[in-house]
Amino acid sequence: MQQHDGGPRNGVSRAVRLESFGGPEALVVQDVPEPHVGDGQIRIRVTAAGLNPMDWIMTSDDATAARFGLSLPCGFGTDYAGVVDQVGAGAKGYEVGDRVFGAALSRAVADFVVVDADGDIATGVAHHTPDGVDDRTAATLAIAGSTAAAALAVLKLGPDDTVLVGGAGGGVGVFAVQLARIAGARVIGTGSPATADHLRALGAEAVAYGDGLADRVRGLAAGPVTAALDLHGTDTVHAARELGVPDDRICTIAGAVDGVPAVSGASAGPAALDDIARLVAAGRLHVPIAATYPVADIRAAVERQADRHVRGKVVIDL
Structure with missing residues (x-):
């Protein structure tokens, strides 16, 4: 020893x-x-x-x-x-x-x-x-990074995607928004009005959570939402379905909805955290x-x- x-x-x-x-x-x-x-x-x-x-x-x-x-x-x-x-x-x-x-x-x-x-x-x-x-x-x-990586592995985002991220300003959201942007996707992030500047700094377009979310997302225009990640509960799942996102391109971490994939940090691939750490070291993820x-x-x-x-x-x- x-x-x-x-x-x-x-x-x-x-x-x-x-x-x-x-x-x-x-x-x-x-x-x-x-x-x-x-x-x-x-x-x-x-x-x-x-x-x-x-x-x-x-x-x-x-x-x-x-x-x-x-x-x-x-x-x-x-x-x-x-x-x-x-x-x-x-x-x-x-x-x-x-x-x-x-x-x-x-x-x-x-x-x-x-x-x-x-x-x-x-x-x-x-x-x-x-x-x-x-x-x-x-x-x-470790926990937030691996959870975000596991969720994005389900969604398989690319430059043609617009992803709706519910609870985008939280601990997992910090990683999920930036990883989605690195993948080339457009990101719409939900939060309170007070978090709008924080979400924009991460690279997301900010939209208020709560009743009428789907209508507010439609009001942002610029194409359909193609994927969604709910980091808080299930409200974003229901809004994504209303926006026409198929269940296999929706993911949750803190709520269960029949037909919708759910992940945790333990679901992440073995290289996920090393990849995230390298992105931080390179200044690409903050x-x-x-x-x-x-x-x-x-x-x-x-x-x-x-x-x-x-x-x-x-x-x-x-």
Whole structure:
């Protein structure tokens, strides 16, 4: 096993934990035993952890947590970035000192995470962070980026497409809009009137969500809508059907509609996150970071992230 100095000492490290499921008030920063690698595993000294809606949704109550296989006491957060500081026997592709980012389900807001070197986004995974991508940005990529990539793989967008993206200003929308534009598609994004400038900055034409959405989209003219992505619920699905979009060119991530494909981050192809990280490094994809918080302020950070009107990602510094 390789190891180098740095990080917490004396076998104790910090982790955000829940002793009971609930809202932000249930989150506490605790001293916990420092984890170590087993065979085939790597340990990452976490420098930043990005927050997603799924983090607080899946720990909000016992029943929801059980659906994700979580039990008490429980960690918190999934997206992370940092530096490899232990490499277990048989773990291939990583060396101590490598900068990495990835996902560790409901345990990322901690000084250390341990993942399988050949893991996946559902069980814990690490990807090499390219030069030119800082850790705060890298810590926002895994869940939102892979979810957006999975959805766009279903839609197979090209230059002849106009795609309607519902909830375009949210965490997944930031990636979906830009990836759709990179594919050459025209993007119409829904949001509140206050988010219009934010959506335009991402590359989307802004339209207000709510009743009458299909009519407002028609009013934008310039050809038919050929695909749709609903990132919030099912309202955009119904508007897309009203606009004549076939079900196989509609996708959801947060709602279920018979006949319409649904995806999650686990649906993304194995190269999706590396491709996204390279786009960020090349300056072709930008991730707005709305706020950063020290780990001691985890409750305030989650409250900010849960605000439906937050524009960009919220990141915890460790």
